[in-house]
Amino acid sequence: MTHPATAARRPGEQVLAALGLGAPAPSPADASPHTFPGGGRWRTEIPSCEGPEALAVVLKESSRLDVPIHRISQGSGVWMLTDSEITEMVEATGERDIELCLFTGPRGTWDTGASVRSDSRGAGLRARGHDAVAGCVEDAVRATELGVKCLLVADEGVLWTLHRARTAGIIPADTTLKVSALIGPVNPASYAVFEHLGADSVNVPSDLTLDHLTEIRRVSAAPMDMYIEAPDDLGGYVRMYEVAELIRRGAPLYLKFGLSRAPGIYPYGTHLRDLTLDTARERVRRGRLALDLLARHGADGDMAPLGSRLPGSLHRFPTGDRPPAAPLNDEKNKD
Numbered sequence: 001m002t003h004p005a006t007a008a009r010r011p012g013e014q015v016l017a018a019l020g021l022g023a024p025a026p027s028p029a030d031a032s033p034h035t036f037p038g039g040g041r042w043r044t045e046i047p048s049c050e051g052p053e054a055l056a057v058v059l060k061e062s063s064r065l066d067v068p069i070h071r072i073s074q075g076s077g078v079w080m081l082t083d084s085e086i087t088e089m090v091e092a093t094g095e096r097d098i099e100l101c102l103f104t105g106p107r108g109t110w111d112t113g114a115s116v117r118s119d120s121r122g123a124g125l126r127a128r129g130h131d132a133v134a135g136c137v138e139d140a141v142r143a144t145e146l147g148v149k150c151l152l153v154a155d156e157g158v159l160w161t162l163h164r165a166r167t168a169g170i171i172p173a174d175t176t177l178k179v180s181a182l183i184g185p186v187n188p189a190s191y192a193v194f195e196h197l198g199a200d201s202v203n204v205p206s207d208l209t210l211d212h213l214t215e216i217r218r219v220s221a222a223p224m225d226m227y228i229e230a231p232d233d234l235g236g237y238v239r240m241y242e243v244a245e246l247i248r249r250g251a252p253l254y255l256k257f258g259l260s261r262a263p264g265i266y267p268y269g270t271h272l273r274d275l276t277l278d279t280a281r282e283r284v285r286r287g288r289l290a291l292d293l294l295a296r297h298g299a300d301g302d303m304a305p306l307g308s309r310l311p312g313s314l315h316r317f318p319t320g321d322r323p324p325a326a327p328l329n330d331e332k333n334k335d
Helices: 013-018 052-065 083-096 129-145 156-167 188-197 210-217 240-250 270-296
Strands: 042-046 071-073 099-103 150-153 176-179 201-203 224-229 253-257
Touching: 042 270, 052 083, 052 270, 071 150, 083 099, 099 176, 129 150, 129 156, 150 156, 156 176, 156 188, 188 201, 188 210, 210 240, 224 240, 224 270, 240 253, 240 270, 253 270
Parallel strands: 042 071, 042 253, 071 099, 099 150, 150 176, 176 201, 201 224, 224 253
Antiparallel strands: none
């Protein structure tokens, strides 16, 4: 469905214009020139789908409310799922041609590091030490062997390592790597670095301004993920009324339907079952509300085809094939 370029893109704008309170027309210079491969400027994602039971709820509700889904992601981590649970999720999403994304771990909030619990939140969700990186790699290999095609990462070193692993054929070459909102970049320079390190989509914080998105799009075409409604631990921001402009400025963009005013569910277990299923159902309904808003204001065209998942051609640092440099010889470097 296409709409004329003059269609209203902001809620209430036509009424305000009639009252002499209209805003200037959007500048073409602000618009992102990028799309997903094969066309389309936006895709959808349902996050925090923590296991087969929650996935079944999301799929049922998306059918009932006619909410198209390109990607479903999980936040507790590969390590919180059995092989049979992962296989069940892979099969269920595969039947719908939906990309399944699982989080690699361990991460700083779930190990012995104290700095992440300090006021400064030092080190954040990053992988602490060699063993933590190795654990993330273990998760990645296990998940991809079971058919998972998208991995969620929260550490730059893990991202680079997994990118090198797929270029070396250790994990499938078509595996996509998604950067978590927990380390999301907030300026165009850092966004471009994540792209070069191997990111296929980058979750930016939901408090970035529209101008920030335009700045990013001047340097990078890597797909962007943004919570249209962010969980409380990520600020609880609600950007639903801006969704059309977020697409115009940020494309190619994943509309990520989170949920504010809801308790955290990571790491998930059956003690959180009712809450997890209820919030999974509500995230889909939030998606329907955002899509309805797009339709009311003539901005629901240009959705990427369902089943599309690859990011297109992106810029990468060269991985190289040389071994690490030899350590310095103490006898020759006493000074």
